[in-house]
Amino acid sequence: MAGNPFTPTFGVTPPLLAAREEELEVFVEGLQDGVGSPGRAMLVTGSRGSGKTVLLNSIEDAALQRGWLVVSATTGVGVAQELAQTRLAQLLHEHDPEARSFLPTGGSASVAGFGAGAQGTYEDRVPRPTLSFRSGLERLADVADARLGTGVLITLDEVHTSALADVRQITHAVQHCFREGRQVAFVAAGLPSSVSDLLSDQVTSFLRRAERFVLGTMPEAAVRAALAEPIKMAGRTIDDEALDLAVDGTRGYPFLIQLVGHRSWRADPDQASITVDHVRAGVEGAVRRAGRMIHEPALRDLSDVDRSFLAAMAIDDGPSRIADVARRMGVDLNYANQYRRRLLDAEMITAAGRGRLAFELPYLRDYLIDHPVTRALSTNNPQT
Ligand SMILES: Nc1ncnc2c1ncn2[C@@H]1O[C@H](COP(=O)(O)OP(=O)(O)OP(=O)(O)O)[C@@H](O)[C@H]1O
Ligand SMILES: [Mg+2]
Structure with missing residues (x-):
């Protein structure tokens, strides 16, 4: 019998990603439909544990599968410059035949030409011309378009006003790329309070016009599948009554699906079937854990x-x-x-x-x- 299939950890892709068909469809259509399509600029909000990071991860996978280049980051002060010097530079190094002339690093571009000690190679010690986020993105989008027939996806998780200057710099660069017809897609995610603070800032009007997705309570059928299918795939069963109780216990909340599933499975992993008693214990444990993992941090904010x-x-x-x-x-x-x-x-x-x-x-x-x-x-x- 396989181990516990549930993933009650932030940012970890669940065994069955439920109820995200629409978001993924809009995004994939955006890649196909080209510049100006709503899926080329998306903004995802939802409370803690509603599945923002996991959705960003699947969006990135969908882009990678279609040959797009992906630049993803968690928002923080200095993130624009950091991306320019690490991920953008690295992708340019990989895909741009002319990159060596203006990115004089030897091996991994993430070394970024700084901090080379006595063992540093010659290239490490050559100062790299500073690549701005905007020029890096423009160049990479051109290279992706010309050489791969694709484009560049930028994702920003945990957007927040504390890094407003960076969010502006990145969204301005994306906006310029859109205007100039470059193949770029942008998806940002954040807590509702952080996003509403950001949207009240005039300079981020780009974000206000982005296609908005709110990750809220999931439909019952999706929750049912997200609980029952992983159990079946992992070689156990769950009684109908127990499944009803578990579905109810999650209140349609993604993080609770994983917590309830995980705890109910764990109640007696050697039994072939998960029973009502197991689920009762599971829901009780899940609610206690949710207090520490969801309610406490939310109240702290x-x-x-x-x-x-x-x-x-x-x-x-x-x-x-x-x-x-x-x-x-x-x-x-x-x-x-x-x-x-x-x-x-x-x-x-x-x-x-x-x-x-x-x-x-x-x-x-x-x-x-x-x-x-x-x-x-x-x-x-x-x-x-
Ligand atoms: N669509 C889904 N179906 C089933 N489980 C999900 C789904 N989305 C997320 N989960 C589960 O919920 C939990 C929280 O997901 P995630 O870390 O993406 O939330 P988040 O919104 O990014 O939270 P935070 O605001 O704290 O960063 C994870 O355990 C994940 O496996
Ligand atoms: Mg997250």
Whole structure:
């Protein structure tokens, strides 16, 4: 029997990538349809563990399979220059017959001509002319087009305003390539709060026009397949009732699919079939783990007031009314509404109809109920 097939780790491709057909289709169509196609500029958002990195990885694979050159990075300060000097330079070195004349490195271009010690080769010690991100990308796109009949895909994960200058530099370069008809595709991904901060910056209007994909709750059939098929492929079965319970336990959330699957499998790996009892234990363990891996970091990103807003919501059993939240926080409605807006933008909460608000992250209420913020709030405001 094969080992546990599930992958409850950030950035690790799951055994079955569920519900991403549309995103991949738009991207692949973009490669085929050419400059100006919506798939040539995509922006993916979703909460922690919604599958952004894994989607970027499959997009990169789809591009590589079609002969495209891929330059991928996690966003950080200095990333544009770093890419120019490492990945772009390396690809130019591999594919551009003229590269040696302006990229005077011997072996791996990632050495970048810096820091060569006494053992450095002659080429290492020759200073490399600085390649800007834009000129590197333009040159590489021309080479890919002329020699391979393809283009260059740039992916940026974890986009964030702290690296605004780099995001601008990269998106400007991509935009120029588009204008000049070069074969370039661009896909960025980030948390909703980071992306909404970025989009309010005028200079990133390019990103605002990109084709937007929000990775939210998955359809039930997709979750079912994402749980059942890997189990079958790995040589075990799962009872129908147990599968229903597991599907329900994930709340349609990608990271929980892996956590619930992994934990349910682990309950008794020697039995041929996964039972309701195994899944019960699995969901319980998964929710505990989600607290540390999803809820804690998500709450850490927020301000104190944001957190007490959420804690005030957690007191209700279902969707909350803004008036109740304001009263529990001891603030007026205008003030509460400002925070409501912020949390909606950050996709921590959603509108649940008739002016009510619900939590976006699965099991966040349960987590908050066990959290000191909620307890302090409910004892300070005994009337709630
Ligand atoms: N489409 C999918 N089907 C099944 N499982 C998935 C899918 N997408 C992601 N997962 C699983 O969910 C987990 C989180 O995925 P990923 O690391 O891509 O999330 P993320 O959105 O990048 O999170 P973060 O914001 O923390 O970087 C991984 O364990 C991954 O295997
Ligand atoms: Mg990620």
